[in-house]
Amino acid sequence: MAAEQLAWGVMEEGWRKGPWTAEEDRLLIEYVKLHGEGRWNSVARLAGLKRNGKSCRLRWVNYLRPDLKRGQITPHEEKVILELHARWGNRWSTIARSLPGRTDNEIKNYWRTHFKKKAKVSSDNSEKSKARLLRRQQFQQQQLLLQQQQQQQQTQVFDMRRLMSLLEENENRVPTLPQMKQDASAAATTIFPNTIDDHHQVFLYSVFNNSAALPEATNHDQDINWDGLWNMDEFSGNIYYSNSANRATLRTSAATPYY
DNA sequence: AATCCTACCAACCGCCCTAAA
DNA sequence: ATTTAGGGCGGTTGGTAGGAT
Numbered sequence: 001m002a003a004e005q006l007a008w009g010v011m012e013e014g015w016r017k018g019p020w021t022a023e024e025d026r027l028l029i030e031y032v033k034l035h036g037e038g039r040w041n042s043v044a045r046l047a048g049l050k051r052n053g054k055s056c057r058l059r060w061v062n063y064l065r066p067d068l069k070r071g072q073i074t075p076h077e078e079k080v081i082l083e084l085h086a087r088w089g090n091r092w093s094t095i096a097r098s099l100p101g102r103t104d105n106e107i108k109n110y111w112r113t114h115f116k117k118k119a120k121v122s123s124d125n126s127e128k129s130k131a132r133l134l135r136r137q138q139f140q141q142q143q144l145l146l147q148q149q150q151q152q153q154q155t156q157v158f159d160m161r162r163l164m165s166l167l168e169e170n171e172n173r174v175p176t177l178p179q180m181k182q183d184a185s186a187a188a189t190t191i192f193p194n195t196i197d198d199h200h201q202v203f204l205y206s207v208f209n210n211s212a213a214l215p216e217a218t219n220h221d222q223d224i225n226w227d228g229l230w231n232m233d234e235f236s237g238n239i240y241y242s243n244s245a246n247r248a249t250l251r252t253s254a255a256t257p258y259y
Numbered sequence: 260a261a262t263c264c265t266a267c268c269a270a271c272c273g274c275c276c277t278a279a280a
Numbered sequence: 281a282t283t284t285a286g287g288g289c290g291g292t293t294g295g296t297a298g299g300a301t
Contacts, residue, residue, distance in 0.1 A: 092289075
């Protein structure tokens with residue numbers, strides 16, 4: 001192990017590792033000029049570099065390529081990253097294809113440093129979410145009792161404001177899609193025992209369902225509710241995006257009932 | 260001034276896929 | 281049908297810089 005100790009910038013099995021020197025960069029650039037991209041394992045032999053093919057490819061793709069965009073990620077790029085990550089998850093290369101000049105590595109690093117922490121905070125909040133869910137269930141039971149008392153005198157009033165408050169109370173939870181449908185239906189029948197019909201149920205369900213359509217939802221610069229957004233690891237496949245844009249949509253819908 | 264902490268990011272690793280031999 | 285080389289991808293590591301204590 002003596003001469004091949006695993007440290008930065010030392011030789012391992014004949015290959016140099018660690019940070020690239022300016023001279024190595026120059027040799028690699030020269031190689032690509034002459035031979036084009038590809039055949040990376042030939043670089044060592046043809047360019048006189050003591051780097052393996054993988055290392056050369058990575059250096060070129062992530063750092064030396066002339067079409068790379070330097071500098072800070074712009075707010076617009078950040079928005080694109082957020083939207084595409086919501087859609088694709090950690091498929092960094094797929095996301096990178098939508099951001100010319102940015103590499104998957106760059107985007108991945110950006111994501112981890114800027115947003116991963118929020119995801120952790122969100123995960124820490126999951127216990128609180130469970131407590132909120134319990135309170136919500138209790139609330140629904142109360143509502144059911146209340147509704148039974150009022151049922152006799154209930155008129156055919158479509159009170160969307162009550163629905164709004166119920167939805168807002170639950171804004172941070174992350175239900176599954178079947179739960180969402182069930183909840184929408186339950187909320188509707190709780191509040192509108194006599195009036196709810198298929199038409200209204202379809203509407204209520206679409207309200208919940210629209211909340212999961214992030215690309216449209218985050219095409220706004222409003223404050224995003226990160227708690228709901230970053231919980232994807234824990235709730236893979238059951239993502240619920242809650243943000244002010246959705247609530248704004250809901251308010252609009254409430255003001256203009258959907259018939 | 261020294262130490263600690265955090266953000267940033269270049270580079271590596273292991274796994275996987277694909278095409279050619 | 282199998283093997284192998286080349287390359288892509290996502291996860292992780294470790295060095296560095298700068299700010300906070």
